[in-house]
Amino acid sequence: MRFNKIGAAELSLSAIGFGCGGNAGLMVRGSARDQTRIAARALELGINYFDNSPDYGDGAAEINLGRALREIGAKPLLNSKVEIRAENLSGIAGHVVASAEASLRRLGAERLDVFQIHNGPCARPPVMAGKDYAHLWIGHFTAADGAMEGVRRLLRDGKIRAAGFICRGNDAAEAGELLGSGLFHLINAPFTLLNPTAGYAIPGWSAGKDFGGIINSAAARGAGTAVYSPLASGFLTGAALAGGPRHPLARAYDMSAAASLRLQKQARAVSFLASEHGTTLAQAAFRFILGHPGVTTALGGFSAMEQLEEIAAAADMPPFGADAMARLQALWTADFEN
Numbered sequence: 001m002r003f004n005k006i007g008a009a010e011l012s013l014s015a016i017g018f019g020c021g022g023n024a025g026l027m028v029r030g031s032a033r034d035q036t037r038i039a040a041r042a043l044e045l046g047i048n049y050f051d052n053s054p055d056y057g058d059g060a061a062e063i064n065l066g067r068a069l070r071e072i073g074a075k076p077l078l079n080s081k082v083e084i085r086a087e088n089l090s091g092i093a094g095h096v097v098a099s100a101e102a103s104l105r106r107l108g109a110e111r112l113d114v115f116q117i118h119n120g121p122c123a124r125p126p127v128m129a130g131k132d133y134a135h136l137w138i139g140h141f142t143a144a145d146g147a148m149e150g151v152r153r154l155l156r157d158g159k160i161r162a163a164g165f166i167c168r169g170n171d172a173a174e175a176g177e178l179l180g181s182g183l184f185h186l187i188n189a190p191f192t193l194l195n196p197t198a199g200y201a202i203p204g205w206s207a208g209k210d211f212g213g214i215i216n217s218a219a220a221r222g223a224g225t226a227v228y229s230p231l232a233s234g235f236l237t238g239a240a241l242a243g244g245p246r247h248p249l250a251r252a253y254d255m256s257a258a259a260s261l262r263l264q265k266q267a268r269a270v271s272f273l274a275s276e277h278g279t280t281l282a283q284a285a286f287r288f289i290l291g292h293p294g295v296t297t298a299l300g301g302f303s304a305m306e307q308l309e310e311i312a313a314a315a316d317m318p319p320f321g322a323d324a325m326a327r328l329q330a331l332w333t334a335d336f337e338n
Contacts, residue, residue, distance in 0.1 A: 001046025096150025120168030172212025
């Protein structure tokens with residue numbers, strides 16, 4: 001396992017991180033035995049960074065990870081987040097602090113190594129209803145009682161070591177503004193074989209949200225990037241390519257049949273990276289991500305031990321060569337129509 005340092009934060013994260021979200025489902029719906037067993041094996045393989053959130057199973061993932069780590073007797077680097085909803089807008093800073101403190105209690109930890117705003121920044125106030133936290137107006141980040149003030153209080157009180165936020169797409173300008181504040185040292189962003197725009201400029205890109213090269217912008221400011229959903233919600237796997245069922249713990253797809261077919265087509269188009277390099281498609285997906293020098297860690301979501309072993313094996317694979325990257329570039333430029 002190799003490790004990448006977040007410069008200003010003086011943290012070294014394993015190239016593969018352990019994602020605790022609901023897509024793979026282990027830390028939300030798995031058995032306590034499997035949660036502990038797989039987390040212990042991840043630590044043996046060198047994974048030292050665990051990414052969590054109160055939204056993962058309504059706190060269940062934090063509780064389960066905390067229990068598993070106590071049973072193992074390990075203290076790896078811990079991440080959690082805060083979700084800001086419409087009901088929190090009248091006191092954002094206080095909510096940010098209270099959410100972090102609740103996460104610490106669930107995890108049984110004294111301090112979070114990384115704490116992130118789970119809302120992506122946007123230029124205008126979004127319509128927020130119910131449990132929605134996808135976006136947050138940039139003004140609510142920067143206001144006197146906004147999200148950034150809450151982060152500053154947590155840093156001041158030693159409850160977190162470093163802070164960050166999530167990128168949701170089409171938000172590179174707002175994300176750049178937040179990075180320019182110097183407060184944030186780790187962003188989370190998707191960067192996949194099916195949407196590489198967080199790391200590479202694609203002229204005329206129209207195959208999905210544009211992440212505006214945010215990985216490069218973060219690196220230029222001394223910040224790192226954790227890549228989430230590296231397998232494009234599971235479509236970049238051999239099982240998905242073959243049309244097989246998802247793992248019983250994995251969350252069902254929430255998309256139209258047309259969208260699913262489009263992603264399957266795109267995954268088939270990039271599958272040459274696996275067949276021609278002697279790896280699985282999932283390994284090829286991680287190899288691509290980790291080949292970008294601005295990526296700090298790629299967050300694997302694991303449903304089973306064999307998935308962990310498969311992805312961990314990709315940690316030290318070299319970047320793809322110029323020929324493979326040129327073929328990818330042609331696919332991206334043509335919106336996968338080649």
